[in-house]
Amino acid sequence: MIFVRGNRENFDSWEAEGNKGWGYQDVLTSYKRMEDWQGPASEYRGKGGPIKVLENGDICDAAKSFIAAGADELNLPVNPDYNGESQDGMHVIQENTGNNLRYSTSRGYLTEADLPTLEVQQRGTVSRVVIENGRAVGVEVIEAKGERRIVRARKEVILSAGAFGSPQILMLSGVGPAGHLQEKGIKVVADLPVGDNLHDHLFVPMTYSVDNSPHRSTAAHFGSAIVKDRLKPGSTFLSHSVFEAGGFAHTSLSTGVPDMQFFAIPWSYPPFQDEQVRLRPDTRPSLSVFSTLIRPKSRGTVRLASADPLAAPLIDVQALAEPDDLKVLVEGIEMLRAVMANSAIAKHVKEEYEPGPAFSGQRLKDEVLRRVTTVYHPVGSCRMGIDERAVVDPELRVNGIEGLRVADASIMPSIIGGNTNAPSMMIGEKAGTIILEGLGA
Numbered sequence: 001m002i003f004v005r006g007n008r009e010n011f012d013s014w015e016a017e018g019n020k021g022w023g024y025q026d027v028l029t030s031y032k033r034m035e036d037w038q039g040p041a042s043e044y045r046g047k048g049g050p051i052k053v054l055e056n057g058d059i060c061d062a063a064k065s066f067i068a069a070g071a072d073e074l075n076l077p078v079n080p081d082y083n084g085e086s087q088d089g090m091h092v093i094q095e096n097t098g099n100n101l102r103y104s105t106s107r108g109y110l111t112e113a114d115l116p117t118l119e120v121q122q123r124g125t126v127s128r129v130v131i132e133n134g135r136a137v138g139v140e141v142i143e144a145k146g147e148r149r150i151v152r153a154r155k156e157v158i159l160s161a162g163a164f165g166s167p168q169i170l171m172l173s174g175v176g177p178a179g180h181l182q183e184k185g186i187k188v189v190a191d192l193p194v195g196d197n198l199h200d201h202l203f204v205p206m207t208y209s210v211d212n213s214p215h216r217s218t219a220a221h222f223g224s225a226i227v228k229d230r231l232k233p234g235s236t237f238l239s240h241s242v243f244e245a246g247g248f249a250h251t252s253l254s255t256g257v258p259d260m261q262f263f264a265i266p267w268s269y270p271p272f273q274d275e276q277v278r279l280r281p282d283t284r285p286s287l288s289v290f291s292t293l294i295r296p297k298s299r300g301t302v303r304l305a306s307a308d309p310l311a312a313p314l315i316d317v318q319a320l321a322e323p324d325d326l327k328v329l330v331e332g333i334e335m336l337r338a339v340m341a342n343s344a345i346a347k348h349v350k351e352e353y354e355p356g357p358a359f360s361g362q363r364l365k366d367e368v369l370r371r372v373t374t375v376y377h378p379v380g381s382c383r384m385g386i387d388e389r390a391v392v393d394p395e396l397r398v399n400g401i402e403g404l405r406v407a408d409a410s411i412m413p414s415i416i417g418g419n420t421n422a423p424s425m426m427i428g429e430k431a432g433t434i435i436l437e438g439l440g441a
């Protein structure tokens with residue numbers, strides 16, 4: 001997976017809103033503790049932590065020429081470590097990978113850790129938090145065959161069900177917007193803005209036919225890579241993220257920190273991936289590049305469809321509701337077109353085939369509305385803070401309920417500029433510190 005910590009300003013703005021302990025210098029401690037950085041030593045990077053992180057050392061020529069063209073065309077530095085001192089510039093992707101394996105939290109913190117007192121129970125669905133006299137005392141679990149049971153907590157309950165799951169469980173437990181809960185027939189335990197402030201990154205894929213990408217989306221290409229990787233593990237693209245290069249840049253709407261993230265993959269990306277009908281993979285050697293909105297202004301909601309815990313929640317991110325969000329994405333596309341016309345890459349480019357040069361001006365804006373898609377980075381639906389918009393306080397405790405915390409992407413007051421997996425891991429790492437300090441451990 002792509003490993004991005006976020007811009008230092010993101011965390012300083014969280015702290016400025018009253019979230020003491022979440023400024024850049026504070027979260028840097030957690031980031032350093034959680035990683036085992038395989039690159040050159042730096043005061044910004046950690047060594048010996050559970051999550052191995054490296055720069056992809058095997059990127060193809062198309063990705064290299066994209067980096068060179070972006071730097072030249074947009075007057076950006078080539079940044080050797082966007083998770084270090086500064087985020088700005090073009091770069092090779094870093095990923096949480098090591099020993100040819102993805103270092104998920106499951107691998108780093110569980111499989112490879114010695115945790116004799118931990119018991120992981122799988123396949124159940126948490127239907128609610130059991131709250132007695134204003135205190136969380138456990139959770140109700142629905143087992144795979146439908147039977148319900150209560151798991152009781154000795155000290156506290158910590159929800160980490162993500163930006164959709166955590167607000168859903170809280171609302172099913174009577175913790176949420178009072179009017180909405182009453183509408184669904186749920187007794188209100190605490191009237192909180194649970195499910196508000198949902199937001200996500202959005203991007204628009206653009207695909208170019210190029211002559212310096214080694215890949216073809218064919219069964220033969222994947223098949224031979226699988227065989228080669230079996231014979232010599234780690235020797236093919238299968239050991240890395242499909243994203244090879246990227247950049248952090250500023251559109252004319254930026255307020256001092258990058259508001260535009262670029263990605264590049266040496267494959268043809270499906271242009272309408274949210275459609276029910278799957279397109280056939282394009283087998284031309286391609287480079288797909290992405291204009292990505294990383295500081296969206298639009299805010300949506302997570303709400304319950306019903307009081308049935310097995311029913312999916314209603315998710316509405318209000319994508320592009322704020323007009324500036326569309327402007328940023330369109331400007332990003334125009335920047336990428338200029339990059340792909342730069343002499344560092346132009347000689348390799350045959351044509352822009354998605355969305356295609358016919359889309360410009362108003363036609364491009366209309367087309368972006370059809371093509372824009374999630375980056376799968378939902379956050380913010382159990383907002384951390386100290387005002388009436390907050391669901392949890394800066395120690396991640398749910399307001400008004402004893403013994404209950406949330407620790408996942410849902411607590412972000414505002415989304416960080418960059419992919420959200422590393423920040424979500426950091427939130428878990430930091431939650432551990434906060435809880436242990438509270439126990440005097």
Ligand SMILES: Cc1cc2nc3c(=O)[nH]c(=O)nc-3n(C[C@H](O)[C@H](O)[C@H](O)COP(=O)(O)OP(=O)(O)OC[C@H]3O[C@@H](n4cnc5c(N)ncnc54)[C@H](O)[C@@H]3O)c2cc1C
Binds near residue numbers: 160162241378408
């Ligand atoms: C396809 C895809 C690709 C991505 N690629 C990247 C990437 O390359 N880099 C990056 O930085 N980020 C990436 N992300 C985003 C990243 O995965 C998320 O930001 C991160 O996982 C959020 O962590 P979380 O702990 O908040 O939630 P999650 O990782 O979603 O964890 C929540 C867990 O809770 C479980 N759960 C929910 N409800 C219940 C319930 N009622 N009972 C029991 N369990 C429940 C869920 O099954 C899930 O296992 C990607 C996301 C997707 C979907």
